[in-house]
Each structure stands twice: as structure tokens, then as C-alpha cells.
Amino acid sequence: MLKSKAETSLHYVILDMGAVGSIDSSGTGMLKELKESLGRRGLQLVLANPGSEAMKKMDKSKVLETIGQDWIFLTVGEAAAACNFMLRTCKSGMVHEAERENIV
Numbered sequence: 001m002l003k004s005k006a007e008t009s010l011h012y013v014i015l016d017m018g019a020v021g022s023i024d025s026s027g028t029g030m031l032k033e034l035k036e037s038l039g040r041r042g043l044q045l046v047l048a049n050p051g052s053e054a055m056k057k058m059d060k061s062k063v064l065e066t067i068g069q070d071w072i073f074l075t076v077g078e079a080a081a082a083c084n085f086m087l088r089t090c091k092s093g094m095v096h097e098a099e100r101e102n103i104v
Helices: 025-040 050-061 065-067 078-100
Strands: 012-016 045-047
Touching: 012 078, 025 045, 025 050, 025 065, 045 078, 050 065
Parallel strands: 012 045
Antiparallel strands: none
16 A cells, blocks of 8 residues: 555556557546546656557547646657656755745
8 A cells, every 4th residue: 555645755656558559448448547546645647558449548538638638658668767857856845945945
């Protein structure tokens, strides 16, 4: 079981969909549930390497809308790089905000 948000450094869960040739309604339902469950824990679901058929079905079922187009990547490497960038940007943004408020 995952620790609470305050106790973990985990921010993103990258799901490699490379082996998923197609997806049915139970699969799209599971992805929606996973997104909601991770969201309640303060985690972002990130999809990597989805095939064209899976993308079509996820689009039709509104899974892509639920996850967000910004969190879907062609490769796991691109997904990891984007998550790393977001982590560095958020930390940097918090430092700059603190500097402006003379907290640091």
C-alpha cells in the first residue's frame, strides 16, 4: 500500500501500454478507476507507448479526456523526462515564490 502524500516522494505513475494491442470497456473502466484512485493519493497517472487501436478506444470512452492529453507520451523515456521536468519546475517554482515572499 502507498504511503500518504506527505510520507512519499512518489508523484507520478507511468503505465507502459506497449503490450496493449486493444482495450475493451472493462480496460477503459479500470483506467478511469486507477486515475481516480491515484488522484485521491495526490499522484498523476501517465500513459506511455499506447497503440493506435487502444488510443481510439480510450478516446471514444473519454479516458484520454479524464487522464489529460498532456499526460500521454509515445515512449516511457519521454514520459519519465516530462515527469522529471515537472518535478524540477515545481520545486524551482516553489523556491522562486518563497524568494519573492522573503521566506527563504
